Amino acid sequence: MNYIAVSEATYLDGYRISLTFNTGESGEVDLGDLIHRYAIAEPLRNPQNFARFYLDSWPTLAWECGFDVAPESLYARATGKLFPLPQPSNSPL
Incomplete structure (x- = not known):
């Protein structure tokens, strides 16, 4: 998978939201600081x-x-992991 997207979001309380991503992973975020x-x-x-x-x-x-x-920021907050972004190819054109 080359990108991360939110597939489902549910409001919890305050500034907290439960998220599910297109990877199947899920977690909660508190966005109060933002x-x-x-x-x-x-x-x-x-x-x-x-x-x-x-x-x-x-x-x-x-x-x-x-x-x-x-979505990359939400993923990091919800899972504690960075989503691996695609790296450019080193092969000549």
């Missing part, structure tokens, strides 16, 4: 607004205010 770090996420500091996420075309978590989180 929500309080970025001005664009200010509307999401209200947990009712935070709970209104959707999966965008990547697919990854996104909100109507324009805030989203890269």
Whole structure:
């Protein structure tokens, strides 16, 4: 598999979301630190607004205010592992 995507997301409480990835792996993330770090996420500091996420075309978590989180970042937070990105080939063209 050459990419990571969120296949399922369920709101838990506060700033916590349960995620399942296209690899079959799953885990929980707490995004409170990100929500309080970025001005664009200010509307999401209200947990009712935070709970209104959707999966965008990547697919990854996104909100109507324009805030989203890269699927690779979510994967690392949920599983404690980095997703291995494809490496360029060293063969000549």
